[in-house]
Amino acid sequence: MAVRKFRRIEDVPDHPARANALDGLRAACELSELAAAIGIHFAAPRGVRRFRSIEELDEHRRSWELPDRDPGDNAS
Amino acid sequence: MRLDDVMAVIDALEKAEVRYAVFGAMAMAAHGLERATRDLGLFVAVDEDNIARLRQALGTVFDDPELQEITADDLAGEYPVIQYGPADADYTIDIVGRLGDAFAFDDLEILTTSVGTSTLRVVSPATLYLMKHDTVRPRDRDDAARLRRAFDVGE
Numbered sequence: 001m002a003v004r005k006f007r008r009i010e011d012v013p014d015h016p017a018r019a020n021a022l023d024g025l026r027a028a029c030e031l032s033e034l035a036a037a038i039g040i041h042f043a044a045p046r047g048v049r050r051f052r053s054i055e056e057l058d059e060h061r062r063s064w065e066l067p068d069r070d071p072g073d074n075a076s
Numbered sequence: 077m078r079l080d081d082v083m084a085v086i087d088a089l090e091k092a093e094v095r096y097a098v099f100g101a102m103a104m105a106a107h108g109l110e111r112a113t114r115d116l117g118l119f120v121a122v123d124e125d126n127i128a129r130l131r132q133a134l135g136t137v138f139d140d141p142e143l144q145e146i147t148a149d150d151l152a153g154e155y156p157v158i159q160y161g162p163a164d165a166d167y168t169i170d171i172v173g174r175l176g177d178a179f180a181f182d183d184l185e186i187l188t189t190s191v192g193t194s195t196l197r198v199v200s201p202a203t204l205y206l207m208k209h210d211t212v213r214p215r216d217r218d219d220a221a222r223l224r225r226a227f228d229v230g231e
Contacts, residue, residue, distance in 0.1 A: 021106035021198065022191040028105035029079040031112040036166060044114060044168050048145040050155035054175055057157045058213065065114070 077167040082116060084137045085169065087194050092133035095121035097186045099199040099207065100170070101219075106189065106198045109222050115159075115168045119199065121181040122152040122173040130171070138162045146171065179207065201227040 045064055051057040082102065089096050098106065100117030120130055127148040134143050146158055151173030158171045174180045185200040199207070201223050209220035209230055224230045 020191070021189045021196055024105040024108050024110050025082055025102065025191065025196075026079050028102060028110035028113055029077055029082065031110060032077045032114065032167075035112045044161045044166055045159070046161040046163050046165070048142050049159045049161075050150055051157040051159065052155060054157055054172065057159060057170065060159070061115075 077114065077116070077165075081165070081167065083192065083194065085116060085134070086191065086196055088133040088136045089118075089130070090195050092129045092136075094129045094133050095126045095181065096130070097181070097184055097197045097199045099172070099184075099204065103198045103204055104219055104222070106191075106196060107201050107204070107223075107226070109219070109226060111219075114166065115170045117170045117172065119172050119179075119181055119184060120151070122148050122156075124148045127151060134160070134169070175207065179203075202229045205229045 043064065045060075049060070051060065086098075097103075097119045098117060099119045100115065101111055101113035102116050104110065105113075118130075120126060127146065131143050131146055134146075140163065143160070146160065150156075151158060151171070156173040156175075160169045160171065161167075162169070185203045186197050187200050189196050189198065205220055205223045205227075208216040208223070211217065220230065
């Protein structure tokens with residue numbers, strides 16, 4: 001593939017849309033498995049947790065996406 | 077998160093006739109804009125019958141009594157966002173009944189598409205854009221920019 005240069009990240013085109021939704025789901029899962037394979041492991045919290053907003057969920061997510069934190073730290 | 081995990085949940089939701097729509101990163105992926113993710117986002121209708129079907133569907137995939145803690149009262153009331161983490165999994169299922177004052181289930185534009193032998197209900201690119209373009213998370217703003225470029229939405 002030839003080298004292409006862009007002035008801004010926003011200018012980089014996405015690759016062409018995949019043929020179907022299943023291919024897209026598969027690609028996302030493969031990316032996630034690749035992240036795990038190269039050592040980016042996350043201990044997702046188990047069980048049911050309730051949040052008053054998606055922002056509250058995001059705040060909790062940041063706590064367990066950081067590998068050194070206990071996923072139960074900010075549990076609701 | 078493996079494809080089999082996602083499809084097991086989707087199959088179960090379809091068989092139980094749950095009113096749901098995939099949103100978030102997995103919806104982006106279904107529209108061809110994939111990135112790594114650790115959650116499966118499900119927007120659901122919050123009536124009692126639907127949430128009972130949701131519990132039943134998830135119960136066919138995960139043998140977990142904690143699923144009974146997912147209630148319509150919470151999703152329609154003080155806790156419109158519920159996160160379920162299956163045992164021994166590296167992902168969560170994020171169940172949403174509404175997003176602030178902006179989105180409830182009936183506000184969503186939902187597309188239906190085939191995925192293998194099953195069906196997937198997924199939030200449309202235009203609705204995804206509206207969900208993401210005005211948020212503070214850099215990840216969401218990036219998603220919104222990708223949606224705008226790929227689907228000419230939001231202009």
